[in-house]
Amino acid sequence: MSEKSIIEALQWRYATKKFDPSKKLNENQVSDLIEAVRLSATSYGLQAIKTVLVNDAKKREELVACSFNQQQIKDASHLLVLCREKELKLEHVQGYMNDISETRGVALESLEGFQNMIVNSILTKDVEDQEEWMDKQVYIALGQLLTTCAAMEIDSCPMEGFLPKEYDRVLGLSELNLKAVLVVPVGYRVADDAYAKNKKVRRSREKFVVEI
Amino acid sequence: MSEKSIIEALQWRYATKKFDPSKKLNENQVSDLIEAVRLSATSYGLQAIKTVLVNDAKKREELVACSFNQQQIKDASHLLVLCREKELKLEHVQGYMNDISETRGVALESLEGFQNMIVNSILTKDVEDQEEWMDKQVYIALGQLLTTCAAMEIDSCPMEGFLPKEYDRVLGLSELNLKAVLVVPVGYRVADDAYAKNKKVRRSREKFVVEI
Secondary structure, three states: OOHHHHHHHHHHOOEOOOEOOOOOOOHHHHHHHHHHHHOOOOHHHOOOEEEEEOOOHHHHHHHHHOOOOOOHHHHOOEEEEEEEEOOOOHHHHHHHHHHHHHHHOOOHHHHHHHHHHHHHHHHOOOHHHHHHHHHHHHHHHHHHHHHHHHHOOOEEOOEOOOOHHHHHHHHOOHHHOEEEEEEEEEEOEOOOOHHHHOOOOOOOHHHHEEEO | OOHHHHHHHHHHOOEOOOEOOOOOOOHHHHHHHHHHHHOOOOHHHOOOEEEEEOOOHHHHHHHHHOOOOOOHHHHOOEEEEEEEEOOOOHHHHHHHHHHHHHHHOOOHHHHHHHHHHHHHHHHOOOHHHHHHHHHHHHHHHHHHHHHHHHHOOOEEOOEOOOOHHHHHHHHOOHHHOEEEEEEEEEEOEOOOOHHHHOOOOOOOHHHHEEEO
């Protein structure tokens, strides 16, 4: 992978407004995109996030109305809903310690200090701050996902504009202890998506970087 | 760029704890990393974010103490501080409209509706919500930066653990209307960073993905 190509990929990327419903990603591609989210960095590695892949066509139709009528929700090849834990529980932290113990072959007892640090710094926050903290982790995953899509020449559209409560209702997220944070349709643009032709607008380097 | 390679790059990535102070990125590499942040998706494309590149060795020494003594701050080849606007101002939105107008050759007047939408949805939020909203955009940029580093085989360490007020003081960020949100030392790991040998711990696919 050359240096140039990842930057070129990021220049090529844009928030796709019109997906071609006939062009589908294959299973390996979808699997790789989910893997990119799963491999995302999170604070403490705690991963209080999950990916929901919505395959049910009827539900995708229903979600259009919960997404300010944005057609990408049903037209894109696949629909990813990036979620966080609805409520961050001690069991989640314990599960993480178990995973570390198993993956690295270290004794659970040796992880007590780490567990306590996480519990003291995160679980003692008030609920609103915990939620904000978890939300932010999902935004890291979004950046990782969008960049991975671009590297794989897959189109995507990051969306904050949807009704999380309606998503919860349609997808039954509360029962899964999840809350929808970001929605990302992925697939292929149609040839005539006018937005694809718009030049990318960014602050100039001079205005964007401060050297100290 | 093959599908496989970007996922392999993400598997290779880890939060580098020990950087080799003698191994430096070249100018093009640093420029590309900043470009990855500059090209990051942001809500409405508003880019209420900036990158601070800290070249001053004395200031980097000073920042170690403001970063819970993490040595990566001074040992890494380069130090990026990802910032947001301290206060989101109408002029920022107007500057964005000017950039769109210039880049795409469209009349400013035609952007009035878009400007009003941004003003009504963001500038009317209370200050705390505006700040949280801006912070989240910086987290997208972090995900994009970490993935780009990985694709370029550059090591990085994302950090939330630092004292933003002290960073503001040392770097004079307030006068630039900036606030430090995330810190990312970049460069090359030392051969004996024990953390590099740790197996990556992530929730299993079964626990991470929900198909609906």
